[in-house]
Amino acid sequence: MDGWTEQLVTCAEFERSEPGAARNPGHHERLSDMSAAQTSPPTRWEQQVVGEKWDFYANRFEKMIADGTDLEGEARLVDALAPRQAAVLDGGCGTGRITAALQRMGHRAIGVDKDAGLIDIAKQRYLGVPYLNRDLLLLDGDVLTAVGAPAEFDIIVLPGNVMVYLAPGTEREVLRVLTGLLKPAGRLIAGFATDRDYSPASFLADADALDLQVEHQFGTWDLRPFENASDWTVAVLRRPDPDGQEQAPAATRWTPASQWHSDPEQHL
Numbered sequence: 001m002d003g004w005t006e007q008l009v010t011c012a013e014f015e016r017s018e019p020g021a022a023r024n025p026g027h028h029e030r031l032s033d034m035s036a037a038q039t040s041p042p043t044r045w046e047q048q049v050v051g052e053k054w055d056f057y058a059n060r061f062e063k064m065i066a067d068g069t070d071l072e073g074e075a076r077l078v079d080a081l082a083p084r085q086a087a088v089l090d091g092g093c094g095t096g097r098i099t100a101a102l103q104r105m106g107h108r109a110i111g112v113d114k115d116a117g118l119i120d121i122a123k124q125r126y127l128g129v130p131y132l133n134r135d136l137l138l139l140d141g142d143v144l145t146a147v148g149a150p151a152e153f154d155i156i157v158l159p160g161n162v163m164v165y166l167a168p169g170t171e172r173e174v175l176r177v178l179t180g181l182l183k184p185a186g187r188l189i190a191g192f193a194t195d196r197d198y199s200p201a202s203f204l205a206d207a208d209a210l211d212l213q214v215e216h217q218f219g220t221w222d223l224r225p226f227e228n229a230s231d232w233t234v235a236v237l238r239r240p241d242p243d244g245q246e247q248a249p250a251a252t253r254w255t256p257a258s259q260w261h262s263d264p265e266q267h268l
């Protein structure tokens with residue numbers, strides 16, 4: 001098991017533990033200041049990850065960074081699928097690790113999360129990387145352009161169980177909002193545990209209702225197969241391209257040698 005896969009297991013172990021009883025007043029004061037918290041339903045994250053449990057989650061990344069744990073596996077998959085210098089939205093970015101990795105890989109990435117405390121950590125840890133404290137339900141092109149971000153995206157990524165921590169019953173609406181922020185043929189990639197209230201089957205039904213095409217379903221971010229017993233799923237959905245013009249970038253296509261002409265660089 002590589003360090004990154006190990007991290008996912010650690011994350012799953014954490015998330016399966018019972019919510020801590022103690023509250024973190026600082027965290028909740030920050031949340032009560034947020035207009036987003038006042039105008040949108042509480043997420044499962046806000047309901048379940050409070051007090052000591054929130055502190056544990058927030059602090060563990062510092063230790064993993066210090067230990068040299070690989071925290072960027074999800075970003076590598078996004079990078080493989082994305083055009084160069086792609087516009088990428090990291091939805092439910094938490095402490096910002098994937099946004100920062102994507103930015104470093106040359107993409108125009110922005111991280112968005114409803115948890116003001118986690119966004120504070122992200123901004124302090126990854127200076128110069130754009131993060132926005134906002135409920136995904138309340139996101140639109142105007143909000144994004146007002147902070148200098150793209151209004152539409154090549155890829156929207158939801159790593160680390162975001163789908164199963166949304167407010168109950170809002171999952172399809174969040175997907176609808178995010179689909180509206182995808183370019184034609186843009187992709188939405190989500191990874192989450194299969195043993196929660198919101199199941200992979202519900203996710204695929206919501207995708208179908210929104211006309212999102214299921215391109216792939218893996219069992220891990222390093223592309224192991226999805227099976228009935230998989231405890232994790234990574235789904236790659238694509239927004240239809242009405243003009244049907246989308247095709248793989250030239251660098252990923254191969255011209256048969258029989259069709260090469262005197263300027264082989266054009267075909268290589």
Ligand SMILES: C[S@@+](CC[C@H](N)C(=O)[O-])C[C@H]1O[C@@H](n2cnc3c(N)ncnc32)[C@H](O)[C@@H]1O
Nearest residue numbers: 043045092093094113114115135136159160166
């Ligand atoms: C397990 S954390 C994952 C964080 C990050 N994606 C990562 O993998 O490091 C789940 C995140 O989803 C966020 N979240 C849940 N519902 C949300 C919503 N409606 N809008 C924005 N963020 C949301 C939570 O605030 C939390 O930070």
